[in-house]
Amino acid sequence: MAPKFKKYTPTRVLYWHRTDLRLHDSPALHAALNEIDDIEAFWPIWCWDPHYVYHARVGPNRFQFLIDCQNDLSSSYQRLNPKQKLWVLREGATTLLPKLMKAWKITHLVFEKDTDAYAKERDTKVVRDAEEAGVTVMIRNGRTLWDSDEVAKKNGGKPTMSATQLQAAGAKVGDISRPVPTPEKLPDPGDADLSAVEQERPERHPDFNEQFRDSEEKSYASGLAGPKGDYAVPTLQELGFKKQATSPHKGGESVVLENLEKMFEDEDYIATFEKPRTSPAAFEPQSTLLTSPHLHFGSLSCRYLYWRTEDLIDKRRKEKKPTSGPPTSITGQLLFRDMYFAAQAALGYSFAQTYDNPHCRFVPWHLPSKVNVDNKLISGEYEVDDPQAEEYFHRWRDGKTGFPWIDAIMRQLRSEGWIHHLARHSVACFLTRGGCYVSWERGAEVFEELLIDHETACNAGNWQWLSCTAFFAQFYRCYSPIAFGKKWDPEGNFVRRYVPELAKLDKKYIYEPYKAPIADQKRAGLLVSGGKTEGEEDGRHIYPKPMFDFNEQREICIQGLKTAYHVGLYGNSPAVIDGTWKKHFDDAAEGPTEGTEGGPGGSTGWQDAEGHEEYDPDGNKTPKLSREGSSKARPKSPRTTRAGHKREASQSTLDVLVQKKSSKKS
DNA sequence: CTGCCGTTGATTCA
DNA sequence: TGAATCAACGGCAG
Known part of the structure; x- marks a missing residue:
């Protein structure tokens, strides 16, 4: 056979890192290094997107984790080729890449596929500009088990709403790919001359992360290649952050691979792992692998x-x-994880919100979403001004609810940026359908800011799951802030760790400090206060009484969800889009009412420190009405809280609907 | 249509 | 420790 002569056509490659801060099993990087011939220049780059710096909620812990991942990757590149590094550029890709491809005479642009709604828009523009400039674009799936767009397609274009659906659609896409080899060598970079590249000034407003900064963000101002002109990974200070990261969890491919190596030594643990049996109360070490932040940044x-x-x-x-x-x-x-990614791929932006989301049930939460402030979802007839629900939300966010289990989790979240999956369930249920009756989108925003592993698809999906607005519907299965903690940690060590003012309290009262007799409180250096939520008094640490009677709130929530399910509106229902949804709830409340439940009735077991039952001194003596037994609707009395607030009458329609589907049928 | 299951509830009772 | 109950959703298989 005659030898085939290949023409030498030098190529110059930009490898654009986004969701893949790793060298191992990177299909895109592998393709860049193995499917492109005659590489003359190769740059692995990162573009600091103003969207991430200003327009997404990213607390110091997640920023630091990203920076750790970038530094680790940069070192790995240097080990492969001392002339190499991760080339960090301070500008968003949509404006920078067209200029950079021209200045550096790029022939190939390669990156890992990202199916997030924002990323799809961004990448569409980048690809169009690249192709117009004659640059070959190579995109590979590597972030998920299957290509999420393909899964959505095989699922009939509909979002995957169950694990069964995901597996069925995934099977149609094909086998899950085996890992590709880690590169062992890397071509040199070319001359990285930026003199011809003019920098775009980023749009800074709104700056969701302003609260974390004590100075102007200095990274963009320092120029495309950073303060030293060496394309270095920025520091938190360079980004203007006043706060240092407080999370003990470290980012980086080498960190997670080493951790996994150790964890896989315990074959029993890995091979018999069952998520629901891992403890949300375990710390140092946690009960799970802690791989979620690494999966998010692609370091794993x-x-x-x-x-x-x-x-x-x-x-x-x-x-x-x-x-x-x-x-x-x-x-x-x-x-x-793939199920959420594929669902997001099918629905786009609406997946992460209620508004316009065809698969998310509409619930008239006492504190609605802040998202979509410009449309009628919340500006129409919605009673936005519910100071009590807002207070619940703030106390939840700040870990001062008076429920130690909830507060411990929320404080762990803030300081460490990671909490166990079941802990997320517990606090998410508590904020939404199992306590505060606050919109899941409010909670999701707090998680977005604080979690080091925040992934839009998984976060929105899990909040929908827990709030029973999508994926899951058994709203009568409700996590108790007392019983659930007790089940996993009867000694209360988790609470003692993250709520130090309760550290010395007897385990008998650790989940319900307000029940501790004064003498016990004093011995523990504690003052359970009905007014203040923090501080000290007479040398005793103040911890608040519960902000509401949980059992009472739970009933309100379950009734509310029942109503919302009966009304049956979704995020894209016309009444939600045009803001007239309230009428549907009023109509439902006025509808036929036979076959109804009585009110929650009975004692809630709520006691103050002196042991008096506050709500029903006789205990649960109100006879429970059986479904068949009650023939008349009993209007629920207006909500009263410990603080003595009374709900306005208009709100009461949201509280109860006393019609059952069974009665409708008959 | 029925019946069972669905990653992860709580309580009571045997 | 496991099963039944609470009050009862929606997807899916048959």
């Missing part, structure tokens, strides 16, 4: 984790040793 490949786990389980099956499987196993967790 989900396929690498998937196949390492799957291979180990195969081996154990052959050895006839116990194993776990989806949905509770480690691989099951990754399948749920």
Whole structure:
């Protein structure tokens, strides 16, 4: 056979890092290094997107985690080729890349596919500009087990709403890819001359992260290549942050791979892992792998984790040793992650909100979403001004609810940027359908700011799940802020750790400090206060009484959800879009009322420190009405709270609907 | 249509 | 420790 002569056509490659701060199992990086011939110049770059710096909620802990990941990756590149690094540029890709591709004579642009709604828009523009400039664009899936767009397509273009659907659609897409090899060498960069590249000034407003900064963000001002002109990874200070990160969790591919190595030594733990059996109260060490932030930044490949786990389980099956499987196993967790990504890919922006989301139920929360301030969802007839619900929300956010289990979790979230999955369930249920009756979108915003592993698809999906607005519907299954904590941590060590003012309290009262007799409170250096939520008095640490009677709120929430389910509006219902949804709830409340429930009735067991029952001195003596037994609707009395606030009459329609589907049928 | 299941509730009772 | 109950949703298989 005659030798084939190949023409030498030098190529110059930009490898654009976004969701993939790693070298291992990166299909896009592998393609860039193996599918492009005659590479003359190669730059792995990061573009600091003003969207991320200003227009997304990113607290110091997540910023630091990202910076850690970037530094780790940059070092890895340097080890492969001392002339290399992660080239960090201070401008958004949509404006920078066209200029950069021209100045550096780029022939190939390569990146990992990102199906987030914002990223899709951004990438569409970048790809169009690149192709117009004659640059070859290569995109590879690497962030999820399957390409989320493909999964959505195989699911009929509809969002995957259950693990079954995801698995069925995924199977149609094909097998989950095996990891690709880690690169062992890297071409040199070319001459990185920016003299011809004029920098775009970023649009800074609104700056969601202003609260964290004590000075102007200095990264953009320092020029495209940073203060030293060396394309270095920025520091938190350079970004203007006053606060240092407080999270003990460190970012970086080498960190997570080393951690995994150690965790996989315990084969029993990995192979029999069942998420619902891991403790939300465990700390140092936590009960789970802590891979979520690494999956978010791409310092860990989900396929690498998937196949390492799957291979180990195969081996154990052959050895006839116990194993776990989806949905509770480690691989099951990754399948749920893909489910949320595919659902988001199908719905776009509306996935992360109620408004215009065809799969998210509409619930008239006492504190609605702030998102969409310009449309009628909340500006129409919605009673935005509910100071009590707003207070509940703030106290939840700040870890001062008076429920130690909730407060401990929220304080761990703020200081460490990570909380266990079941802890997320507990506080999310509490904020929404199982306590405060506040919109899940408010909670999601707090998580977005504080979590180091915040992933829009997973966060929005899980909040919808927990608020019973999508994915999950059993709203009568409600997490108790007392019983759930007790179940996992009867000693109260988790609470003692994160709510130090309760550290010395007897375990008998650790989840309900207001029940502790004065003498016990004094011994613990504690003052449970009905007024103040923090501070000290007579040398005793103040901890607040519960901000509401949980059982009473729980009933209000369940009735509210029942009503919302009956009314049956979704985020894209005309009445939600045009702001006339309230009429539907009023009509429902006036409808036929036979076959109804009585009020919650009975004692809630609420006691003050002296042991008096406050709400019903006789205990639960109100006879519970059976479904068949009551023939008349009993209008629910207006809500009264410990603080003595009375709900306005107009609100009461939101509280109750006493019509059952069964009665409608008959 | 029925019946069962759905990653992760709480309480009571045997 | 496990099962039944509470009051009862929606997806899915049959």
